[in-house]
Amino acid sequence: MNKGLLIVISGPSGAGKGTICKALLEKHPEIKLSVSCTTRSPRQNEVEGINYYFITKEKFKEMIENDEFLEYAEVYDNYYGTPKANVERILNEGNDIILEIDIQGALKVKEKYPEGVFVFIMPPSMEELKNRIKKRGSETEESLIKRFKAAFQEINYVANYNYVIVNDVVEEAVKRLEAIIVAEKCRVDRLKGNYIFLQEGFLND
Amino acid sequence: MNKGLLIVISGPSGAGKGTICKALLEKHPEIKLSVSCTTRSPRQNEVEGINYYFITKEKFKEMIENDEFLEYAEVYDNYYGTPKANVERILNEGNDIILEIDIQGALKVKEKYPEGVFVFIMPPSMEELKNRIKKRGSETEESLIKRFKAAFQEINYVANYNYVIVNDVVEEAVKRLEAIIVAEKCRVDRLKGNYIFLQEGFLND
Structure with missing residues (x-):
């Protein structure tokens, strides 16, 4: 049997990773949440x-x-x-398992489990990120700018990930995440063992 | 604008790559065929x-x-x-373009265009491959065994590909191919340039 996928969902605060994970898990109860x-x-x-x-x-x-x-x-x-x-x-x-986690955490997981699928959720634009952080509540202009700058810095880490999903429309973002999971299961480097097995079957046929 | 994907569909004779390509192109007229x-x-x-x-x-x-x-x-x-x-x-x-091509051709394309998406179509089993090769027509038992052995040898080349799709049910195989195309467009190594651009946007905001 194949091992499941460790899917790490990460990204700057305000990018919407929680919403995407929730929607994915509702559609796919077979996927577990860490x-x-x-x-x-x-x-x-x-x-x-x-x-x-x-x-x-x-x-x-x-x-x-x-x-x-x-x-x-x-x-x-x-x-x-x-x-x-x-x-x-x-x-x-x-079974597959999702980790919804901040960027520092994701980088640590990658060190221990590089065969994970690392997905970076990206806000669609600076403007939209600002709006989302604002909506979260009663922050001062100063703390808003601080959080905003932190989110900007965090975007640099996208290069450490395998995939990036721009969270413009949640349904579309979830569909892209579903496609990534299906595609990862077709990757040859995950399946090589199986085909050695298949070939042995071929030889004995 | 992003460049399209070069999608190379390949595999042993009898695996059903033609059927899968045809079905994909019918669903996605925006994808071109080479x-x-x-x-x-x-x-x-x-x-x-x-x-x-x-x-x-x-x-x-x-x-x-x-x-x-x-x-x-x-x-x-x-x-x-x-x-x-x-x-x-x-x-x-x-635009994306599909190349339906034999294994030797695919390996040559990979040398010239390693950023292509190389998909190996795998027959579901030895038995099924035998049936499919038989069905194709009036082959002698000898030529059947010859073709069969060739197909077996060709399966070794799967290690040179990015993805493998087991062609058990055509509709399922096409769905997996669609997912691979969506996922590839989310790969960070294809999008890096865009996010430098996005970050510049962030800086100027």
């Missing part, structure tokens, strides 16, 4: 094992020491990380 | 510029000398070749 570990407290409505695995700092540090994360980061005194075991189990069962 | 040059005489119903460009041996040899073919071959005292100028014009206009 659930992160965090040391922060659950918010209202957050469910253990669905939104996050909520664990203690001691446990998190132990997992770091045992190299049990594909990637992790410390944000405002809390840890967030992608547990390796879960991802590997799903891939070994032949 | 028309070959040949020195053989037109058969009944064959139309100049649709089935082939029918040219003289002198003209063909002149074109070889001027490096005007992406690939060519001599088969039973006649020449067949893919004229470069036509392919380049279509690609430069931003």
Whole structure:
């Protein structure tokens, strides 16, 4: 059996990666979503094992020491990380798994799992990105400019990815993501083992 | 504007590449089909510029000398070749072009145009390939075995391709080919230039 694909969806904040992942998973319930570990407290409505695995700092540090994360980061005194075991189990069962993750996280995953499919979600234009960041809420002009500049800097990292999807119309973006998944499964470098097998079948025929 | 994709559809005889190309072109009239040059005489119903460009041996040899073919071959005292100028014009206009071609031809095209998308059409099984070759007509058992062995040998070349499509159900095979074309247009290495451009837009904003 083929291993599943590790699909990493990433991009600057405001590009719409969350919306695209949600739409993809609704269309394809067979694709799994990676659930992160965090040391922060659950918010209202957050469910253990669905939104996050909520664990203690001691446990998190132990997992770091045992190299049990594909990637992790410390944000405002809390840890967030992608547990390796879960991802590997799903891939070994032949299922695809999505990681929705920021750019720094994606680059770390790439080091550990270069055979992943790295997809960069790009805002359609600077203007549109500005609008989206604005819409998110009550930010000051200063923090808006700061976030905006950060998003601009982040776009440089697109060169580290395999694919870029411009998120102009969500439905179209999701269709392109679906096509990438289908195409990746046809890539010869993923299938070589199978065709050695097929050839053996040919020889014995 | 982006250049179009050169899509090379190839594979062993009996794998069904002709059927897949035909079905793709019917669904996507915007994709062009490369028309070959040949020195053989037109058969009944064959139309100049649709089935082939029918040219003289002198003209063909002149074109070889001027490096005007992406690939060519001599088969039973006649020449067949893919004229470069036509392919380049279509690609430069931003349109995709399909080359349906044998494996030796595809390998030659890859030398000259490595940025092409090389797709290997694979018969679903040895048994099925046998049936398909049989169905083609009145071959002796000996020539059947010969063709069959040749097809088996050709499968080794799959490693030189980017993608492999197992032609089990034609409609499914065509869908996979469509997905490959969509995905290739999202590949970062094809789009890098555009995002430098986008970033300049971001800077000036």
